[in-house]
Amino acid sequence: MSALGTTYSILFSIATIVLVVGLVRRIMLYARTPAPLKIPTTPAPITRGGVAVRMLKEVTIFESLFKSNKWIWLFGWIFHFALLLAFFRHLRYAMSPDNPLFTLISLELVQTAGKYGGYAMLIGLIGLFGRRIFVDRVRYISAPSDYLMLLLLLGIAGSGLLMTFVSHTDIVALKAFVLGLMRLDWQPLPADPILLVHLSLVLILMVVFPISKLLHAPGVFFSPTRNQADDPREHRHGGEWADRMKAAGGQ
Amino acid sequence: MADFEIPKLTEFQLIPHTKDGVMAHSQPYVAKPEFQESLGFPGELVDNWEEKAVEKLGDLVKGSRALQVFLDACVKCGACTDKCHYYLGTSDPLNMPVARQDLLRKVYRRYFTFAGKYFPKLVGAVDMSKDVLDQWYSYYHQCSQCRRCSVFCPYGIDTAEISMAAREIMDEVGQGQKYCNEIIGKVFKIGNNLGLPEPALVDTLEGLEEDVLEDDGVAVKFPVDVEGADVLVVTPSADFFAEPHIDGLIGYAKVFHAAGINWTLSSYASEAANFGMFIGSHANMQKVSLRIREAAQQLGVKRIVFGECGHAWRVAYSFLNTLAGPFDFLDPNYPVPQHIIEVTHDLIQRGAITLDKSANDEHRVTYHDSCNVARASRMGNIPGGQFVLPREVIKASVNHYYDMAPETVRESTFCCGGGGGLLTDDLMELRVKGAQPRMNALQHVVDEYDVNYLAAICAICKSQFAKVMPYYDFPMDMIGSVHGLVSNAIQLGVKE
Incomplete structure (x- = not known):
């Protein structure tokens, strides 16, 4: 068992705990924080089913963003869709061949889409980075962390593409490492510099996720302007809260 | 005319480059x-x-x-x-x-x-x-x-x-902020934003009855504090006070008269506006809202109807049930609360009132969707009814109606520039500059269709436009109430 394998196994275990615990805590916080008033951005669906459709459109085709700005939508959507493709491609490295889903994700279509999706990801990220630099309004609102986040993702996509198209890593050994991680039976990691860069950046991403703007991913589902039904006259919302406030003398 | 530069109107809405700090000096007076x-x-x-x-x-x-x-x-x-x-x-x-x-x-x-x-x-x-x-x-x-x-x-x-x-x-x-907090103080102390006490309100309404009798020869009533009336009307106090608001109030009264609906105003809740929302104070917003519940209970009405006011409609439609509900003492056959546009629209649909469009032939009309109505409330029973109903009421009252550009109306409507508690003279520069996108869109329909009447359903919009339109070379009397148009067109005494 190599020191490298052990080090990365420890790091990935910690990062996973940080990611999962951090996200669960944040989601619980969002779920528990009260939404005292009805504030959907109207026109809004008047039924829960309608709200589900609205939310589905927001998270799949980015409906509001499409209305807003076609360039941001294009780059943003390409990036997120490529992320999904890359995710499916990577599942193969974390799945034993006995898994019933293994055949599905091993399909030529899934693997090829994931492979070239990497380029799409780069295009999306470069587009978003370009807007941050060249559009004065977006430059104005960008903090160092906003650039770094894009650089981090560019680094992950770039190192991934290098391994796919330029210098292959020992994928069999890597898969053994990943499965070892999941089975708590740590395995050696190939000492391939590009792979180490790729994995290190992913580690950073995992740790940063629950304390950064990446919280938009769970956040959107809890956004009252998008997830509330427009039915305040039909259903009294938050009455208990208001009645308590009334009893407390309006304070 | 002004000690600041008035923005130019442009053929297309331009997106300006950023100019750091050019509005940093703009601050309202601090509350005493x-x-x-x-x-x-x-x-x-x-x-x-x-x-x-x-x-x-x-x-x-x-x-x-x-x-x-x-x-x-x-x-x-x-x-x-x-x-x-x-x-x-x-x-x-x-x-x-x-x-x-x-x-x-x-x-x-x-x-x-x-x-x-x-x-x-x-x-x-x-x-x-x-x-x-x-x-x-x-x-x-x-x-x-x-x-x-x-x-x-x-x-x-x-x-x-x-x-x-x-x-x-x-x-x-x-x-x-002085403007908002003084006004909320007046609501608690006197009952409305304008600080119009009960005797003055009664006087004003009697004056209106005389005016309408003189102009139309019909004894349209403007009842106040009538116990046992069916409908309590809560409207922004601007409706009692100034053009073009007052034409709207006359319009509501004529609609009720023509439909034979027994209604009343309340001197206690003589204000629809709720500036508690603007200052983000749930406590004050609830306190202001409770006046309406109390008035409704005191007068023993069956329905509550709100007049033309944008943010008031948001508070009424979206929050009133939460803050001052439940309204189980009112007639369950009607939504609580209703908007006057919903009432008029329904009466038109049912043929309960008759409108003569030609009475408005001098007006070539466009409609300004008020932000709080458009993006924070609804009318009728379908999403987006808040866009449909006012337009249908207008179109039933006039022969010449033209929408402004689609990217400037409905859910994309531009604010008048004076909403959210900013309708104060100490923010005049901001108000004039903030109106530019709406003025741009208006200019286009003026150029293309000779529009000469900008209809609105919000007291703030109406006051703001009356004030800032002259800066953009529009006549200030171009702004009008939706129910001002209804008032011109409605046939009184035809159906009792």
């Missing part, structure tokens, strides 16, 4: 201690206000899922940066919705997030300081809480929620 205290806020800036402000911010975030999610989720994508009428009209980058939110977000991050506590520079987090408070006071009073940004945000982040929170914090540390 007596008005602060009457609302339960400290009279002046308290000693440890930095600490108090941060503490209040923490409390507000704990009590509002919207704030918690909005402060966390923004990715600075830039989609909202060209959506605010104040940015388009002033070029000040702090009027971009995300930049306005960041004024609060950077303090939130500093005190309540890991990244902001340990890596403030990296994520743009800052300490609460006098400079920050100054910026808050300037720029949270350059947001009309119109929610246009929230339509276009991929996460629905609503800057209105954030500016309300910021104003609530400023009130809590003793730096409230």
